[in-house]
Every structure is written in structure tokens, then in C-alpha cells.
Amino acid sequence: IFDEAQKGFKLNTSDSIHGSLMILGELFEVTDDFMMTKYSETCETVLRYKDHRERLIKRSVITLIPRLAAFNPSIFTQDYLDTSMNHLLNTLKKDKDSACFHALGELAVVLGQEIMVHFDAILGYIKATLTLKNLKVYVPDALACASQLSLGLGEGSKPYLESLLRKLVVVGRREGGLLM
Secondary structure, three states: OHHHHHHHHHHOOOOHHHHHHHHHHHHHHHOOOHHHHOHHHHHHHHHHHOOOOHHHHHHHHHHHHHHHHOOOOHHHHHHHHHHHHHHHEEEHHOOOHHHHHHHHHHHHHHHHHHHHHHHHHHHHHHHHHOOOOOOOHHHHHHHHHHHHHHHHHHHHHHHHHHHOOOOOOOOHHOOOOOOO
């Protein structure tokens, strides 16, 4: 199956790349020992498509990043965390893609303190979503990310997330209880 996924990448069509990415993600769920031997190759392959022109492929990469991290947190942190975090944060900066909030939250839960160096940037994007123009679109995703940050980072995140909660209450009141 892994070899067939590799063939899909060589076909270089959007459908074949997307299908191959999905296959790799599923292989991590069912073939621990085999995928351990292919871990670095798979991470490199997935991240190679992070800037692909097709939105579906970009989104697939975003959703695979936390799965890659969960499979082998130590190697992921050492070799792929910075590239992945830069990609997720840059995507949020440009597109405000809700999948990025989910991926960042999942990374926080999986990697814990390892993402602390990126905490201020993540929190900045979460706070930026708490504006009236973004309220209906991004707030649930941003809040889910904040919740996962608190789980992953523990007590160290509490003061920062308390200020976020205060801002949320103010925005919710201004919007007439939209969030309630």
C-alpha cells in the first residue's frame, strides 16, 4: 500500500496526490512497525506538499501534521516541528484556515511544552479572531485551539488564557450574547 501511495505522488495529479496523502495518514493508524521505518520519508513527503497550489492538498497536509507528531513526538519535534509550525502560522496569517486552529490545538496536546516557543504567536492568532467581523466564522475553532493549548501546556498557559476569556466575554456582550 505504501508503494502504491508513492506511485500516486509520481502521477502528480491533484487527485492522486490527495489520495496518496490520505493513504499515508491511514497507514500510521494501522501499521506501527512498518511506518516507523518510513517515518522520516513520510514526513518529508507530506511537508513537500505544504505549498501546493490546490487547497484540498494544502488542507490535507495541515490535517496530517498532528498525526505525524503523534506517531513519533521526539523525532517530529527535533526534525519537523519548526517547519510545521511556521507553515501553520503562516497559513493562519494569510487564510485564517480553521484547519490550522485544529492542527495547532492537536499539536499542543501531543507535544505539550515543546510548542511553548510558539505560544505567543498562536495566542496572537486566537485573539485576532475575537473581533466582530470574525465572530461567526472562526471563534469556535479558535476557542477549541485555546482549550487544547490549556490541556497541552497545563498551568503555564493559565494567565494567558484567562485574558483571552475576558476578551471573549467583552466581544460576546458587544454582539448581544451571540456566543451564548
